[in-house]
Amino acid sequence: MTRYPNFSIKNSNSSPPNTAEDSPVSLPEKKPWLIVGLGNPGKKFNGTRHNVGFMMVDAIAEAEGISINTANFKALIGKGFIGNVPVMLAKPQTFMNASGESVGALVSYYKIPLKQVLVIFDDLDLPFAKLRLLPKGGHGGHNGMRSIIDSLKGSRDFPRLRIGIGRPQGRMDTINYVLRPFNKQEREELEFTFQQGIEAVRILTLEGFDKSATYVNSAKAIEQLG
Numbered sequence: 029m030t031r032y033p034n035f036s037i038k039n040s041n042s043s044p045p046n047t048a049e050d051s052p053v054s055l056p057e058k059k060p061w062l063i064v065g066l067g068n069p070g071k072k073f074n075g076t077r078h079n080v081g082f083m084m085v086d087a088i089a090e091a092e093g094i095s096i097n098t099a100n101f102k103a104l105i106g107k108g109f110i111g112n113v114p115v116m117l118a119k120p121q122t123f124m125n126a127s128g129e130s131v132g133a134l135v136s137y138y139k140i141p142l143k144q145v146l147v148i149f150d151d152l153d154l155p156f157a158k159l160r161l162l163p164k165g166g167h168g169g170h171n172g173m174r175s176i177i178d179s180l181k182g183s184r185d186f187p188r189l190r191i192g193i194g195r196p197q198g199r200m201d202t203i204n205y206v207l208r209p210f211n212k213q214e215r216e217e218l219e220f221t222f223q224q225g226i227e228a229v230r231i232l233t234l235e236g237f238d239k240s241a242t243y244v245n246s247a248k249a250i251e252q253l254g
Contacts, residue, residue, distance in 0.1 A: 060114040061233050062140045064131055066149040066172040069121040077193040078206040081148040082119050084191060087222040088229055089117050102130040113233045127172040132179030142186040147176060154192025157221045161189050161228060161244040163237055187237060
């Protein structure tokens with residue numbers, strides 16, 4: 029028997045909806061979002077390129093006042109709201125290559141629509157610190173995404189936010205590269221990326237995928253934050 033606290037996903041025990049004067053949208057009408065950041069557990073992986081998904085979820089949690097303090101479904105989980113939309117933030121603790129064990133269990137237990145499962149992960153094929161939001165797609169060689177797609181019975185129809193970490197220079201091995209920590213200059217650049225990602229997730233949950241994708245994938249995103 030899981031001991032996960034009751035959450036408004038099922039709405040069976042939720043409070044009556046706010047009046048129109050209190051809020052333009054009644055809370056029970058809002059479906060939940062599951063926002064997953066991918067990475068590897070353990071101190072030795074903190075701050076590494078492969079863990080940038082964890083780092084983005086931590087930034088979202090801090091910005092939205094959500095505590096990631098529950099261990100369940102093989103993940104660290106935080107529940108709360110973005111605006112009036114219920115969300116769960118999750119950081120699978122299975123190690124990257126088995127991320128689907130956690131994500132699949134969460135999706136199944138809470139019956140979350142796949143269109144409202146956002147997975148955030150590192151991408152070698154994007155320039156460093158760049159973001160790309162897509163509505164669906166394959167795993168692109170990323171083992172964490174491969175595991176998630178497998179756990180969802182092959183479905184690829186869930187949005188994903190890719191964070192560019194760039195390719196290694198010279199003859200550096202790819203595995204060594206993704207497990208290297210960011211240097212000081214890179215961490216400073218990522219602070220801007222995280223702020224952009226926080227805003228993108230707010231738009232996604234409150235206004236929909238299309239508006240968020242336009243914000244993320246447009247060069248104007250930089251101007252909007254600046």
